[in-house]
Amino acid sequence: MLVLLIIFMVAAPMMVVGVPVELPKTAAPRAATQRPPTVLTVSADGKIFLRQEPIEAEKLTAELRALHEADPEAPVYVRGDRSAPYGEVLRVMGRVTQAGITRVSLIAEAEAGTAAVQAR
Structure with a gap:
């Protein structure tokens, strides 16, 4: 059962993003969410990509505001490449909050050896 848990923990992020x-x-630890x-x-x-589509930074706030109005409780996950400029990731997060979205999380990979610790 532990092996299946680890397989799902590794495979789930790959199915969400493109x-x-x-x-x-x-x-x-991983955050649990029930909404997509x-x-x-x-x-x-x-x-910058919204889901898998490239988007201009100027249009991002308006697009996020429209998504937030459609589902105010839906979370937003920000994935930043480790070599992306830190300031650019913060600018994107700022645009998310400008759109009125308060449920924002950063996505990262688990460090080696932490999966076994979390499963205990």
């Missing part, structure tokens, strides 16, 4: 980025590692999230991605070259 833009390839190298996520930073963290020892924090809106995923924003900042690639290594600073390009």
Whole structure:
């Protein structure tokens, strides 16, 4: 059962996203959500993707505001490539809050060895 849990923990993030980025590692536990999230991605070259579609930074706030009005409780996940400029990731998060969205999370990969610790 533990093996299945680890397989699902590793496979689930791959099923949610489509833009390839190298996520930073963290020892924090996974957040559980019941609603499908809106995923924003900042690639290594600073390009922004809403779900899997590229979007200009100027249009991002308006698009997020429309999504928030459709479902105010839906969470937003921000995926930033580990080599993306930190300021660009923060600018994207600022645009999320400008859209009125308060449920924002950063996505990262689990550090090696933390899956066994979390399963105990």
